[in-house]
Amino acid sequence: MKLIRLCGLALFTLLLALPATAVIETYEFSDRELELRYRELSQELRCPKCQNQNIADSNAPISQDLRRLLHQQLEAGATDAEILNFMVARYGEFVRYRPSFNGVAVLLWLAPILLLLIGVASVLLMMRGRRQQSTALDPAEQQELSALLATTEKDD
Amino acid sequence: MPPRLKLFLPLILFLVLAAFLYRGLSLDPMAMPSALIDRPLPEFRLTELADNRPLERDDVIGEPALFNVWATWCISCRVEHPYLQQLADSGVPIYGINYKDEDEAARRWLQDLGNPYRANIVDREGTLGVDLGVYGAPETYLVDADGIIRYRHVGVIDERVWRDTLEPLWREIAALESTP
Numbered sequence: 001m002k003l004i005r006l007c008g009l010a011l012f013t014l015l016l017a018l019p020a021t022a023v024i025e026t027y028e029f030s031d032r033e034l035e036l037r038y039r040e041l042s043q044e045l046r047c048p049k050c051q052n053q054n055i056a057d058s059n060a061p062i063s064q065d066l067r068r069l070l071h072q073q074l075e076a077g078a079t080d081a082e083i084l085n086f087m088v089a090r091y092g093e094f095v096r097y098r099p100s101f102n103g104v105a106v107l108l109w110l111a112p113i114l115l116l117l118i119g120v121a122s123v124l125l126m127m128r129g130r131r132q133q134s135t136a137l138d139p140a141e142q143q144e145l146s147a148l149l150a151t152t153e154k155d156d
Numbered sequence: 157m158p159p160r161l162k163l164f165l166p167l168i169l170f171l172v173l174a175a176f177l178y179r180g181l182s183l184d185p186m187a188m189p190s191a192l193i194d195r196p197l198p199e200f201r202l203t204e205l206a207d208n209r210p211l212e213r214d215d216v217i218g219e220p221a222l223f224n225v226w227a228t229w230c231i232s233c234r235v236e237h238p239y240l241q242q243l244a245d246s247g248v249p250i251y252g253i254n255y256k257d258e259d260e261a262a263r264r265w266l267q268d269l270g271n272p273y274r275a276n277i278v279d280r281e282g283t284l285g286v287d288l289g290v291y292g293a294p295e296t297y298l299v300d301a302d303g304i305i306r307y308r309h310v311g312v313i314d315e316r317v318w319r320d321t322l323e324p325l326w327r328e329i330a331a332l333e334s335t336p
Contacts, residue, residue, distance in 0.1 A: 048188065049292050051185070051188075060291075061256065061282075065285075065286060092190070092191035
């Protein structure tokens with residue numbers, strides 16, 4: 001009796017796990033290397049419908065389609081560049097989380113370096129400015145100071 | 157730089173930043189320009205919904221037309237359907253791309269709601285959809301007589317969309333047509 005109940009419980013928990021496996025389909029790859037590339041590319045390609053998700057995480061119909069295409073093209077022997085070009089030709093530069101180094105995207109790639117250079121330059125400029133403000137008094141200032149000291153001493 | 161001017165640096169920085177942020181308020185973050193603008197309508201070999209006859213690119217180009225991506229599972233498509241009918245009645249050629257749908261359901265939809273389409277391309281697997289860069293329905297493409305895609309509208313076409321964006325382009329293309 002106890003065994004039957006245990007079996008029932010086990011079956012029930014298995015059923016609970018079903019929806020989890022139904023969410024994202026799995027693909028068989030002829031080569032382990034293809035599977036690694038699939039994983040990498042599906043994480044780099046952005047879902048056009050649900051922006052801010054890659055096609056590996058998204059369950060939108062369009063992401064399912066793109067994953068299927070990705071699998072087909074990998075199995076057909078396409079290179080990474082060919083696959084990315086295929087996607088960009090249809091969905092624009094938008095589908096890449098790592099935009100290519102051309103056009104307006106160059107600005108995007110270079111902006112951090114540019115900002116760093118501006119920062120370093122301004123720090124250097126500020127330091128040079130500070131060094132020039134030396135604390136030593138020139139003869140005229142020294143004379144003025146002595147005069148002031150002399151007057152205060154007289155007041156005492 | 158004179159020290160007086162240096163005082164204004166924070167203000168200038170603030171104004172530049174404010175200008176960018178203000179511009180950002182009116183930008184649509186979901187807006188995604190089509191990669192196929194000014195490119196030819198992709199080649200395809202599919203079938204027609206009503207009679208299953210083969211249909212390809214050459215069968216549907218030759219005059220400026222709208223290509224409307226629709227499906228029975230798409231609720232917004234039902235919303236725009238009456239307006240498409242109105243456009244078709246006023247003489248705008250509209251081709252349907254029945255996107256990832258079931259033929260039987262699609263035929264019933266046209267029977268019940270009316271058929272604004274010259275012909276319906278059955279894209280059951282969404283292959284033409286991917287070639288077009290479709291990522292949902294409804295989407296509508298404005299294609300000129302040479303089969304070049306001139307504009308893509310994502311979402312429902314209503315009177316305002318037609319009047320403000322599609323109709324001016326439509327007139328422009330039609331005008332080019334009449335002056336060879």
